[in-house]
Amino acid sequence: MPLPILKPTRERKLIRCGKGLVAGLDEVGRGPLAGPVVAAAVVLDMRRIPKGLGDSKAIAAERREELYGEILRCASVGIAAVPAWEIDRINIRQASLQAMCRALAALPCRPDAALVDGNDPPPLPCDVEAVIKGDASVPSIAAASIVAKVVRDRLMKRLALQFPAYGFTTNVGYSTAAHLAALRHEGPCPHHRRSFAPVRLAEAMQEKSAA
DNA sequence: TAGACTCTGGTCTGACTCTT
DNA sequence: AAGAGTCAGACCAGAGTCTA
Numbered sequence: 001m002p003l004p005i006l007k008p009t010r011e012r013k014l015i016r017c018g019k020g021l022v023a024g025l026d027e028v029g030r031g032p033l034a035g036p037v038v039a040a041a042v043v044l045d046m047r048r049i050p051k052g053l054g055d056s057k058a059i060a061a062e063r064r065e066e067l068y069g070e071i072l073r074c075a076s077v078g079i080a081a082v083p084a085w086e087i088d089r090i091n092i093r094q095a096s097l098q099a100m101c102r103a104l105a106a107l108p109c110r111p112d113a114a115l116v117d118g119n120d121p122p123p124l125p126c127d128v129e130a131v132i133k134g135d136a137s138v139p140s141i142a143a144a145s146i147v148a149k150v151v152r153d154r155l156m157k158r159l160a161l162q163f164p165a166y167g168f169t170t171n172v173g174y175s176t177a178a179h180l181a182a183l184r185h186e187g188p189c190p191h192h193r194r195s196f197a198p199v200r201l202a203e204a205m206q207e208k209s210a211a
Numbered sequence: 212t213a214g215a216c217t218c219t220g221g222t223c224t225g226a227c228t229c230t231t
Numbered sequence: 232a233a234g235a236g237t238c239a240g241a242c243c244a245g246a247g248t249c250t251a
Contacts, residue, residue, distance in 0.1 A: 031221045031243035093223050096242090117242075135242095174244050175220060196221070 008046055008139050010131060014113045015046075019127065023078075023104065023111035024140020027096045028056070028148040032173030033183070033199050034166065034192045035156050036081040037092065039099035040147035041107050041114070043076040044140050050074065055136035056145040061153070068150040071143045078106030079151055088195040097122050103144075117141050163189045 011022045027039035050070040052063065059067070071077065080102030087095040101124060104114065113127040117134040134141040153172055160168035165186045171179045173191075175198055183192070183202040192199045 028243065030223085033221075037243095091223080092221090096223095171245070176245060198221075 008044065008049060010115055010129070010134075010138050011044070011046065011140055014115075014127075014129070019113040021109055021111040021113075022140060023107065023114045023126075024134075024138060024142070024144040025100050025103065025114050025116045025124075026056075026135055026141050026145035026148055027099050027103075028145065029152050029173065030092055030096055032193075033175050033179065033196050034084065034168065034173035034189070035152065035159060036083045036191075037087060037095050037099050038079070038081045038148045038152040038155070039096070039103040040080075040144040040151065041078040041100070041103040041111070042071060042140050042143040042147060043107065043109060043111055044143060045074055048074040049139050050143070053139050053142040053146070055142065056149040059146065064146055064150055067143075067146050071147055075143060076107055076109050077147055078103045078108075079147065080106055081151070081155065084191050084193045087193050091195065092193075100124065103148075115141055117145065159191055163191070 011024075014022045021043050023041045023043045025039065025041050027037055029035055029037040050067055052059070052067060056064060080099050082095040082099045082102075086098070090098070100116070100122060104111065104124060104126070111126055113129065114124055115129050115131055115134060115138050116122060117131065122128060131138050131141065135145040136142065156168045156172040160166075166182045166189065167176070167178050170176075173179075180198060180202065183199065188194060188199050188203050194200060194203065
């Protein structure tokens with residue numbers, strides 16, 4: 001089966017409106033109980049768009065890794081992560097925004113406009129257009145979501161070596177039954193988001209059982 | 212067996228409704 | 232009138248089930 005090719009319609013529209021460089025932005029890791037939120041900004045070369053770009057959730061991990069390599073080879077990429085302690089300090093929404101700002105700043109070039117996933121355009125230091133389901137329909141956003149997901153998965157695998165009790169290799173920080181059980185048994189590690197209700201609850205239960 | 216679909220569980224904002 | 236509470240809709244993901 002031929003790989004699907006997303007058409008860069010939104011990017012081309014912005015370029016026609018005088019925006020020279022258009023970045024796609026996406027963040028991953030908003031829902032998990034542990035680990036950072038990771039954002040990526042990608043400026044694609046419109047002549048060399050990797051085949052098979054699409055919603056990062058719908059792409060098999062192996063294929064995601066391949067696309068990650070292709071994107072790094074043929075596009076400008078900026079990546080940033082905001083750790084759990086900072087999420088606790090400023091809340092998850094602000095942390096996502098911070099991650100996106102930092103990913104934009106980490107780009108080797110300065111984009112004139114950005115396309116982001118979602119319904120409400122965040123305040124960024126360039127023109128921003130929000131696209132609902134953009135990660136499945138806009139190639140730049142799809143590429144950013146793939147890069148962010150691969151980077152975050154790798155970070156979580158590294159954390160799994162440090163904190164093997166929580167099963168980060170498989171749950172990547174999400175609230176699976178096994179993760180919650182480990183959380184109740186071990187208590188949270190420094191990479192858990194204590195501002196999230198299930199972590200607070202588990203911490204309280206763990207303290208109670210330790211007392 | 213792999214992909215699609217649905218459900219569950221986490222967050223947030225904004226709009227609306229209810230209570231004081 | 233103002234504050235509190237609720238709901239919808241957006242995002243993230245894993246897990247289970249169904250189907251081709």
